[in-house]
Amino acid sequence: MQHIDYNSIAEIYDVYVTADYDIPFFLSEIKPVQGPILELMAGTGRLSLPLIESGAKLTCVDSSSAMLDVLSQKLQQRGLHAEVVCSDVCQLSLPAAFDLAILPFQAFMEIIGEENQRAALAAVFECLVPGGRFICTLHNPAIRRKQVDGLLRLIGQFPTENGTLVVSGFEQGGNPVVSRQQFFEFFDSDGRLLEKRLLQMKFAFVEKHEFEQMAQDVGFRIVQLYGSYDRAPFDPVQSPVMIWVLEKRTI
The missing domain is CATH 2.20.25 (N-terminal domain of TfIIb)
Known part of the structure; x- marks a missing residue:
């Protein structure tokens, strides 16, 4: 459950949010993915558009209808296509059809409370095919x-x-x-x-051990933990971010 009224600033969001530091990382991550990809908390498409333009079969989810309206307008203007779903990630219910799910821009931290965080992780888990991966980014609380x-x-x-x-x-x-x-x-x-x-x-703030425990409890296997978008190993003292690569365990 998010606690931010993005509807109130949707029409100006792209004016002041221009970050692109993570786009090369995600473009690289989606290259081997043949099937559909799920982007959570996609907003106005800061990351969505480059992924779609590179050929990704993307479903974009966000709880702000106004942010998704901006995204839909951009898709139409550029002649691009994506499925657009207005939903809180904690209450997301989609078929288990996705090879990859991503939650970029450290936005998982906008989900407040362990109960909601666990619900979000469980919802993502259910959307993935067996062996599907989930990439989730968070700030390193120490930094x-x-x-x-x-x-x-x-x-x-x-x-x-x-x-x-x-x-x-x-x-x-x-x-x-x-x-x-x-x-x-x-x-x-x-x-x-x-x-x-x-x-x-x-x-x-979500500590490393807290996220790791919640992810494993849901059923994810920890594949990798990076500390930067150039894939440096996570250093709890110096790394600015935690980039988790999780995999849905197969039975």
Whole structure:
């Protein structure tokens, strides 16, 4: 269950979220996959579009209907096709038809509470064919927690059709739930403030041993744990992320 109202910022999400650091990794991971691929918490298609353009048979899932509307518009404009499903990953019910499932951008951390996290992992497990794989990325709490200090930070200034969007925010908590307040200020070309928005966000740190135990309890086998998108081994002290590669055990 997610705790973020992405519907309220769906039309501006692509203005300020431009990250592409993980795209080469996932493009490489899908190359050997012949069957259908499931992307969870796909949003507006930051990763979806490059995967589809490379030939992936993709089903895109997100709980925000507005984010998926943006994705659907992009697909239509580019002449691309994907199945688009509006669902919370914790309540997902799809046939066991997927060779690969991915949950990118550390978004699993937006699922709050062990019960919901286990439900999400179980739902993904049921969607995979025997031997199917699940790639799930999380921040390394030891590194990411250092940024949770209550200080207001400028995230960036981004050009818009009418002027500039300024995004800032601060984070508090972290044991394990972080509360993030994200501010959006819209200025016209003359620097006049036109609009303000607030997006209240929550995410939870998940420790390595916690995720590993939940994944194994559901029935996954741990295939690999990377600590970066260049596939460096995970270092609990230095690695910025945990990139889990799991496999659905065959009976």
